[in-house]
Amino acid sequence: MPLDREKHSSFKLKAFALSTSGERLESPSTIEIVVLDQNDNRPEFTQEEFVGHVPEFSIPGTAVTNVLATDADDPATDNAALSYSIIHQESIPPFRINKTMFGINNETGTIYTRDVGLDIEVVKAFKLTLQVADMSGEGLSDVTSAVIHVSDINNNAPQFSSDHYTMLAKENRIKEEIGRVSSTDKDEPNTENWRTVYTIAQGDPNGHFGVRTDPATNDGIISVVKPLDYESQKEHQLILTVENESPLSDKAPQDTASSATVTVIVTNENEAPRFRKDPIRLEALESTAPGTTLAKDIAFDPDHAKLRYDVQYDPEGWLSIDPETGELRTQTVFNLRSAHVKNSIYYAVIKVTDTDLGGISTTATVELVLQETNDFAPELFPLSGTVCRNIAHAGLFLSAIDQDQAPYAEPFTFQLLSDTEGPLNWTVVQVNETHAVLQTLIEVESGLYFLPVLVSDAATPALSAASLVNVTVCNCDIAGECKAVAAAFLGTKVGLSFAALLVIIGSFMLLFLLLLLVVAVGNCRRHHLHKGALLGGGVR
Known part of the structure; x- marks a missing residue:
């Protein structure tokens, strides 16, 4: 079997010296056999295609990327001594540049720029054909490619x-x-x-x-x-x-x-007229006279068109507006107690329209803040009652009502008028802001008393009203009612004002005169009848 260093780079053997009889004569020795390398392996690139990027206008010597190859031969020998080279350059698009733009370090495989002029507006990429060879470039070789993309830099202002x-x-x-x-x-x-x-x-x-x-x-x-x-x-x-x-x-x-x-x-566009304020907040006294001007110059037209004004919503009919000038006036007297007045504010809506083609309109809300005026004098009640003479410190409680609101209502002031002798024995004691007690200063006789009481509100100057209070003084039972039946007629709980009392007295006097007239007429008729009877008897 042939030796292959790439599989087994060495072999270790143990040798023994034996006698003819097979006995070991000495200790075993180790023998190492090293397989010598031969250049039987071609170098190989680690990638079928390498890719790199380089900014345009890079200076010469700028590193772009690294390529790598391996060789299975002994790295300690020239059989694995690799050398890299570029054997061909092609521009993309082709034929745009002919000078050698890239070089490669033959030992490390680093690709770098060799020349100036990389411009993506001219060439977008380069395709390089690379070679690696062992024996420092003289032995076996391998070929691959590398694509170098030129990356854009912002070298052109818009x-x-x-x-x-x-x-x-x-x-x-x-x-x-x-x-x-x-x-x-x-x-x-x-x-x-x-x-x-x-x-x-x-x-x-x-x-x-x-x-x-x-x-x-x-x-x-x-x-x-x-x-x-x-x-x-x-x-x-x-x-x-x-x-x-x-x-x-x-x-x-x-x-x-x-x-x-x-x-x-x-x-230019036909613009809608505009109110200077919306809402239009105004203040007026409740007693403002009809015809009083509340506001003017309330709107304008950006196009300087002629304007027309009208009231869109005015539930009480209190307001009027001049259709040409927009002057807002009172039309009737205000009433704070209207159901359309909320928290002293009356709401209305007015409209302004330009008179140009199209007649564009705008509305605004009028917030009319009504201020109370002292329109009403306070009214005293009750106007009649009973004071028990057999109960110590007895008196008649008095109060008043005023249709006005603060500060033209309470606190009320009660005063007993002393233009007659009767009130000299009576006094009014203030209890609080709304009540007083009418009571005697000394013990008085049972009977009916007519006492003039003046009640005033808190305004300056105050409004006052005088009323005649009918007081029945009597001995009372446990329930506080008069024991005398006769006192019930004039001591009724129904109040009588001074004027009403005069009317009642006048009515009684008129009735009395009518009775006298009837009696007189009756007597006259009887006298004539009697005289006629006497004359008739004489003729016979």
Whole structure:
């Protein structure tokens, strides 16, 4: 069997010296047989094709990639001494460059650049045919290929296709594309060195415009992001700049930044009239007289159109508006106690319409804050009652109601008027802000007393009202009711004002006079009948 060093590089044998009789004459000795290598193995690349990348414009000596081959022969001999070389170079696309662009370290297999001029815009890749040979390049060999891709760097700044663009934009529109700008870039398409970023560098201090990049076309899309106003500014001059997503390489030509001017012409639109405030918050006294002006100059039209005003919602009919001037006036007296007044606020809706073609309208809410006025005097109650003379410190509790609200209502002030002798024996003691007690100063006789009491509200000046209180003084039972039946007639719980009492007394007097008249007429008739009877008797 032939020896193969790659399978067994050596053999170890043990030898013995024996006598003729077979006896061991000495200790065994070890004999090593080394198989000498012969160059019977071809070197082999570890890959069928190697791939590398190198940035364009790399300087000579830039490492690109490493290739590797193996040889099964003895590495300590020249049979495994490998040497690498490039035996052919081909550009992709072909025939674009003829000079040798790459070299290889024959010992390490490192591929590197040998010359300048790598430009992806000219050549995108190179295909190299590689050889490795043992015996330091003189023995057996193997061949493979390596593809070296030229990678793009951002050495070309984008350039606007035109240095001036003109676009139209409608006023009062947003999120609306008004036009596009375009640019060119010589770098590798669809890379960050090619994709563009547009910026509005000047001409838009109020942020009316926005620009974004169309990822498919690399165009800049200009849109309105904040409403334009034709009346304020009819034209805008924007300065746009463009750059790539990645920073420009220092190998790029200097002063290659590009800019373009975009003229945006604003077109006029018929705008709706506008209220200067919405809601329109007004304040007025409840007692404001009809015809009082509450507000004026409440709206305007951006297009300076003639305006027409009208009231859309006014449930109480309190307001009127001049259709031409928009002057808002009161039409009737207000009433804080209206069901349409909530928390002292009355709500109405007015409308303004421009009279140009289309008649665009706008509405606004009127919040009319009504302020209380002292319209009503407080009313005393009860106007009649009983005071028990047989109960110590007895009295009649008095109170009052006022249709006004604070601060024109309570605290009430109660006062006993002393324009007659009766009240001299009585007094009014204030209990709290809304109540008082009418009681005697000394012991008085049982009977009916008419006491004038004045009640006033808290306003300055105060409104007051005087009422005649009918008080029945009597001895009371356990339930606090008068024992005398006669006192019940005039001591009823139904209150009588002074005027009502005069009416009642007048009615009694009139009834008495009528009774006297009836009696007189009756007597007169009887007198005439009697006289006639006497005359008749004489004739006979």
